[in-house]
Amino acid sequence: MTELRQKMIREMDLKNLSPHTQRSYLAAVTGLSRHYQLPPDTITSEMIEDYLLYLKNDKDLAPSSCCSTLNGLRFFYSHILDQQLSVGFSLTKKPRKLPTVLSKGQVWKIISSPSNIKHRLILMTTYAAGLRAGEVRRLKPEDIDSKRMLIKVVDGKGHKDRYTMLSKMLLNELRHYYKACRPQTYLFPSTYKKHKGKPLSYETVRSIYEKARKQAGVKNGQGLHTLRHCFATHLLEAGYDIRKIQVLMGHSRLSTTIIYLHVSRETLSKVPSPLDLIETGKDSADGSDHTS
Known part of the structure; x- marks a missing residue:
């Protein structure tokens, strides 16, 4: 070095x-x-x-x-080097694309694919709580609050702490996992001897998701972050308030959460076209011209 x-x-x-x-x-x-x-x-x-x-x-x-x-x-x-780098180089901003969202059935197939209990719980926790990869990696047993049914996310994006929901199904699965594996410092620790007592690497978590996705036969939705997108969109489609979803996701701006309105197919499908709102066969008195 x-x-x-x-x-x-x-x-x-x-x-x-x-x-x-x-x-x-x-x-x-x-x-x-x-x-x-x-x-x-x-x-x-x-x-x-x-x-x-x-x-x-x-x-x-x-x-x-x-x-x-x-x-x-x-x-x-x-x-x-204590030098100001004067490089005349600028790039146009990359167009923002809508996130890929899987169906609930596809998500369940991915979660159920791993035979390894720890791998399965990593995917289940990510989706159930809407966590980022770094957040699920750094979870500790004491972050699971079964009394209030909350998960504490410590040092999330922007170095902010927050709480998100704890699923009843997830809690039951975590109890079985804890009895079987007895994790100490981290909920999902690395199994390598040289990394003992440390969380799994991002590359390992990403690999767990991609392997499960391929085993489930799901062709789209690359990247573990897809499960976080699914968390927000599925809550929105279930009728939950977008501001509550913003808090659960840890978004500092509502505009970041609003993007899920654009990918929620179920929400969009409930909005009628103005064409279907026209009462055909009736004269419209407002704003119409009548000639004698």
């Missing part, structure tokens, strides 16, 4: 950046250095611009990936 890399890791830890962000920023600097076969502190701003154009045009990376690389490089040059 080079001195610059050690210094960057230390600085990111001091800034309390998430492990995912740290990996992304390190990969950005490593990729730049490997591309030119030069130490990153010898690479000029113009060379960085050329590298970003190479990623965009030759590697055909998505705009979000190019922005992530640029953010990592800016952090390195600003906090490690």
Whole structure:
């Protein structure tokens, strides 16, 4: 490990950046250095611009990936080399796509697919409580409040704590799981010896979901985050208030939760077309012209 890399890791830890962000920023600097076969502190701003154009045009990376690389490089040059990176490079904002939502039957097939009880409970908990991957990974036994039927999410997105619902079915399954596995520090700990006492990695959780999805024969809905999308949409279709769903999801803005109105097919199907509201065979007195 080079001195610059050690210094960057230390600085990111001091800034309390998430492990995912740290990996992304390190990969950005490593990729730049490997591309030119030069130490990153010898690479000029113009060379960085050329590298970003190479990623965009030759590697055909998505705009979000190019922005992530640029953010990592800016952090390195600003906090490690104490240089302001003046790179004239901007990207158009990526169009926002509607999230993929599976049917309740498809979700149940995915949850039921794993034979491993821990894997099955990870998927069930993610869907039942609407959790993010990082949130389900870091759950601890004491976060399950069976008296109030709540799950405490500690240090969620934006470093905020919140409560979400605890399903009765999930509670029963968790009790069986706890008796069988006796988890200590984390509810779903890693089984590797070198990671003993630590939560499962994001890659492991993602792999558990993808394997279960393929076993269930569900072709769409890639990514564990799909279960979180399903949680919100299925609650909305069941008639629950969108502001309550916002709190359960941990969204700081209602506009983030409102997107599920656009993907709720059941909610949309209940809205009648204005054509069907017209009472045919009757004259409309309001706003009509009558000639004699």
